[in-house]
Amino acid sequence: MDTLEQGSGKLFTDPSSIAARADFRQKSRAMTEKVTTVSDAVDRLLGDGDYLAIGGFGGDRIPTAVIHEVIRQNKQDLGFAGHTSTHDFQVMCAGNLMGRGQVLARVDNAYVVGLEARGLSRQARRVMESGEVEFTEWSNYTLALRFRAAAMGVPFLPAHSVLGTDTMRHSAARKIVCPFTDEPMVAVPALYPDLAVVHVHESDPFGNCRIEGISVADLDVARSAKRLIITCERLISNDEIRSNPTRTAIPYYCVDAVCEVPLGSYPGNMPYEYYSDEEHIGQWLAVEEDLDEYRRFLDHHIFEVSDHREYVRRAGGLDRLEELRRLEFMETS
Amino acid sequence: MSDYNAMELMVTCASRLLENGRTVAVGTGAPCSAAMLAQRLHAPDLTVFFEAGGVAPQLPTMPISVGDSRTFYRGLMATSMCEVMETCQRGLMDYTFLGGAQIDPYGNLNSTMIGDDYANPRVRFPGSGGANDLASLCWRTMVVTNHDPRRFVERLDFMTTPGYLDGPGAREAAGLMPGTGPYRVITDLAILSFHDQTRRMEVLSLHPGVTLDEVQKQTGFEIAAASELTGTEPPSEQELRVLREEVDPHGYVIGR
Numbered sequence: 285m286d287t288l289e290q291g292s293g294k295l296f297t298d299p300s301s302i303a304a305r306a307d308f309r310q311k312s313r314a315m316t317e318k319v320t321t322v323s324d325a326v327d328r329l330l331g332d333g334d335y336l337a338i339g340g341f342g343g344d345r346i347p348t349a350v351i352h353e354v355i356r357q358n359k360q361d362l363g364f365a366g367h368t369s370t371h372d373f374q375v376m377c378a379g380n381l382m383g384r385g386q387v388l389a390r391v392d393n394a395y396v397v398g399l400e401a402r403g404l405s406r407q408a409r410r411v412m413e414s415g416e417v418e419f420t421e422w423s424n425y426t427l428a429l430r431f432r433a434a435a436m437g438v439p440f441l442p443a444h445s446v447l448g449t450d451t452m453r454h455s456a457a458r459k460i461v462c463p464f465t466d467e468p469m470v471a472v473p474a475l476y477p478d479l480a481v482v483h484v485h486e487s488d489p490f491g492n493c494r495i496e497g498i499s500v501a502d503l504d505v506a507r508s509a510k511r512l513i514i515t516c517e518r519l520i521s522n523d524e525i526r527s528n529p530t531r532t533a534i535p536y537y538c539v540d541a542v543c544e545v546p547l548g549s550y551p552g553n554m555p556y557e558y559y560s561d562e563e564h565i566g567q568w569l570a571v572e573e574d575l576d577e578y579r580r581f582l583d584h585h586i587f588e589v590s591d592h593r594e595y596v597r598r599a600g601g602l603d604r605l606e607e608l609r610r611l612e613f614m615e616t617s
Numbered sequence: 618m619s620d621y622n623a624m625e626l627m628v629t630c631a632s633r634l635l636e637n638g639r640t641v642a643v644g645t646g647a648p649c650s651a652a653m654l655a656q657r658l659h660a661p662d663l664t665v666f667f668e669a670g671g672v673a674p675q676l677p678t679m680p681i682s683v684g685d686s687r688t689f690y691r692g693l694m695a696t697s698m699c700e701v702m703e704t705c706q707r708g709l710m711d712y713t714f715l716g717g718a719q720i721d722p723y724g725n726l727n728s729t730m731i732g733d734d735y736a737n738p739r740v741r742f743p744g745s746g747g748a749n750d751l752a753s754l755c756w757r758t759m760v761v762t763n764h765d766p767r768r769f770v771e772r773l774d775f776m777t778t779p780g781y782l783d784g785p786g787a788r789e790a791a792g793l794m795p796g797t798g799p800y801r802v803i804t805d806l807a808i809l810s811f812h813d814q815t816r817r818m819e820v821l822s823l824h825p826g827v828t829l830d831e832v833q834k835q836t837g838f839e840i841a842a843a844s845e846l847t848g849t850e851p852p853s854e855q856e857l858r859v860l861r862e863e864v865d866p867h868g869y870v871i872g873r
Contacts (some may be wrong), residue, residue, distance in 0.1 A: 341669045341684030368669070368684065398743035401645045401681050412741040424668060425702040425750035426754060432699055437728060442708055445753040448791030449725075450776040451745050454735060468792030481687065498670030498695045555686040555695075576833065608799060612686060614677055 288468060289459035291452055293420030295389045296363045297335050299439045299473035307510050309474075310343075311537075317489040318542045319519065325377040325541035326353040326606040329511045330479050335363035335390075337431070339482030342370025343560050345401065347483040347515045348519075349545045349592035352554040355379035356586060361389045365477065366396035367427040369499060371552060371565060372573075373406060374399065377411040378582050381575075391419045392475070406572040415579070421454035422446075426472045428501040433474035433506030454535060462469040471609065480509030482534065483548050485557070487516040491539025492525045492532050497534065497555030504536045515545040517557060545592050547605055559611035564599050621852050623805035623862060626824060627761055628654060629852040630803045631714065634759060635660050639711040640827040642701065642751050645680050646870050648714030653864045656854065666710065668747040668828045670696045679869050683747075702747070705754035708794075708821045712865055713751040714759050719741055719773045722817045723787075724760065724780025724799030726752070727773040736777065736848045757800035764804035781816035807832050809856045810843055819843040826850050845866045 298304075326438055330336065336354070340346040351372050354362075358379070366373055373396045379387025388411065397408045411417060422430070422444050430534075435442040446452040447459065447470055460471045481504050484493040491514055495502065514534070519542070525532060549553075551561035571581040591597050596605065621629075623720075624647065624818050635641055637660040641647045644667075649677070652665045653676055664673050671688030672695070680687035689695040704710060718724035728748060731741035752758045762768060779797045782788055789795055801821070802809040810821040820832055821822035821843045829842055852860070 341682065343682050344669070344684040344686075366744075370682075390871060393744045395743045395746035397741055402681070404742070409741050413738055415737055421744060423745040423749040424698060424747040425754075428698045428702070444792070445702075445750045446745075446777070447753065448782045448788065448794050449779050450735075451730070451749050451778070470792070496695075498684060498689055499697045500669050500684060501698050502701070503697065514672055553682065553685045555689075560681060560685060 286461060287458045288461065291457045291603045293454035293456040294418060294419065294455050295456040295473060296392065297475055297477070299475070301439045301474060302438050304434065304476045305437065313537050315490050315536055317492055319489045319537060320541050320543060322349045322515065322543045322545065323357070325513045326350060326357055327542055329513055329540055330354060332358055332360040334478035337365040337477035337479065337480040337505050338369065338372050339500070339505050340372070340552065341500045342368045342372060343552040343565065345483050345549050345554055347481045347513070347548060348370050348550060348552065349515055349543070349548055350382040350481045350513055351375045352586050352592070352595065358384050359387060360385050360389055363390040364388055364392070364511070365427065365475065366374055366391050370399040373397070374405040374408050374568065377405070377408040377584070380411050380416070380584065381407055382579065386416060388417055391417055392422055392427060393419050394422045394424045399565065399569065402420050403569060405569060407578060420456050421451050426455070426457060426470065428504065430475035431501050431504035431508045432470050433472065434476045435504040436445060439474050440471045446470050453580045459499050475508060477509045479511045479513065480515045483515045484504050484534070485517050486520045487542050488520055488522045488525045490522065490536035490540050491534070492513050492536045493534040494520070494531050495533040503533060506538050511540045512538050513541045513543065514539050515543045515548045516544055517546045517548060538589060546594060547596050550596055550605070551599065553588070558605055558608040559613060561599070561604065561608055566585065574581055620873065621857055625852055625857060628860060629856045630808055630849060631759065631761055632658070634801060635663050635712060638662045640664045640666060640709060641712040642705060642710050642755060643667060643712050643714055644683050649676070649715065649742040650860070650864050650870045654856065654860050657859050657863055666701050666704065666749065666753070668701050669698055670701060672696060672701070673789040675695060679865060687736060698825050701834065702750050702754065705751060710755040712757050713755040714761055715748050715752060715778060716760060716762050717778065719746070719768055719770050720760060720762065720802065721770060721773050721780070721786060723782060723784065724758070724802065724811060724818060725773055725776045726760065726778040726780065727775045729775040729777045733774065745777050751777045752780070756797055758798065759800055760802040761806055762802065764835045766830070766835055769836040769838065781811065786816060787817050806835060808849060820846060822847050822849045824849045852864060
């Protein structure tokens with residue numbers, strides 16, 4: 285298939301489905317219990333130089349505990365998929381700003397730096413404007429499609445998007461001709477992350493998972509990753525999974541670790557559980573205006589904290605979570 | 618006629634463009650308000666989509682995120698980003714609303730960076746998000762934005778999202794789907810459309826009290842009047858009441 289045009293952006297991961305099959309061939313299919321702590325999972329499954337993908341939608345159903353642990357363990361030189369990555373990206377950037385080295389080194393951008401209607405993160409902007417981080421441009425759909433290609437086990441997929449724009453010119457996509465209709469199309473390369481992390485509502489000890497509400501790109505993210513950490517609001521029994529297999533969103537054979545983290549998306553939204561803590565996220569954005577205050581804030585909420593339970597306690601605890609629960613169900617308090 | 622502010626006028630203008638029985642992909646803020654207003658007035662069967670996967674919510678209040686639980690509250694489906702974008706790609710999405718830091722005469726948008734070197738941006742913005750996909754794949758793209766010469770520029774620093782690219786036939790030549798493209802730009806001064814032949818932006822409707830001269834002064838490129846230039850009908854009592862009391866009672870978007 286002829287390439288008509290080629291984006292100048294760097295391809296940070298190998299799109300080869302043959303290479304990925306060789307990796308997946310080695311992956312355990314044994315239905316063993318995988319329940320562990322967040323710190324153990326991050327320690328074992330994420331290495332320096334790896335490419336990381338985070339599930340959810342920036343501030344919605346995000347695996348906060350793992351994101352904090354990644355920068356607490358000071359993992360270095362990571363690649364990262366920024367598909368509407370908002371609060372999660374803001375936290376990852378903190379890893380580059382504490383004088384502990386460079387957590388983020390390569391980013392596939394579809395949406396980073398902003399927190400949607402809440403505004404821009406000053407410190408995420410600083411990281412992206414520093415010249416230290418390599419980045420390649422995408423759109424939300426083309427980046428999601430890259431995970432879908434990987435999940436399908438094929439090296440690329442075609443689409444009718446991004447053609448003719450600088451987004452395409454600074455991507456690593458290629459313009460091709462459809463072999464059947466002669467239409468020009470964009471071809472996007474499969475993205476196989478080394479590690480993906482997805483927060484779900486329920487998982488059994490083996491990693492069979494249920495998600496409530498929108499899935500964003502997570503069904504594909506989970507299937508595309510060489511290794512997968514699941515954090516869940518609640519552990520449930522394998523009997524419960526078997527009572528209604530229609531509800532299983534991610535099967536155990538994709539999963540390498542299961543961590544029970546109640547309130548695990550906090551300060552993000554968790555559908556049918558709790559709404560996002562806009563006061564806390566607003567405070568995060570505000571302290572970013574002053575570097576000293578920002579560092580103290582990060583020490584208090586991440587670096588001096590042992591786990592997610594303590595973070596939630598420091599950020600307002602169960603009293604605050606009760607309010608966010610009422611907000612989620614839109615009860616007037 | 619009661620007083621209204623610029624945002625109330627823009628949301629009202631946007632809502633009037635949404636016909637009943639159609640589909641629209643929206644973000645948070647003004648677009649979402651416009652869709653909610655249209656549903657409560659002339660378009661009860663307008664189906665609203667959010668790119669993260671929310672389909673046809675009965676929006677109880679304004680979402681904060683395009684992926685938060687409001688976007689599928691009592692919805693018809695809670696699905697994936699690919700499903701929503703592929704609904705657009707199949708040709709089922711009539712409208713979308715976008716914004717940006719810069720817009721050029723052909724309706725191309727920049728939401729990626731300001732500066733002349735991509736690798737060293739003077740200001741880095743979020744990037745495309747879903748904007749490029751929606752503008753590539755939906756039938757009619759509409760832009761809601763404030764009108765000033767720093768925003769309306771002859772040349773973008775970065776073309777994040779396609780309008781008519783560099784003129785007539787350019788979208789089709791690039792491989793974008795025939796029959797798609799920017800349709801209206803709604804600002805605090807006017808409603809702008811695109812000339813059938815040249816594909817350049819022109820003034821379709823002036824808001825009450827605004828002159829063509831004023832629009833030209835606030836536009837960083839030459840802009841002419843459309844042959845059918847008209848005046849914008851101000852928001853009605855009913856539009857304002859529903860917008861203020863039902864759509865945005867806390868004033869998140871309209872600022873009241």
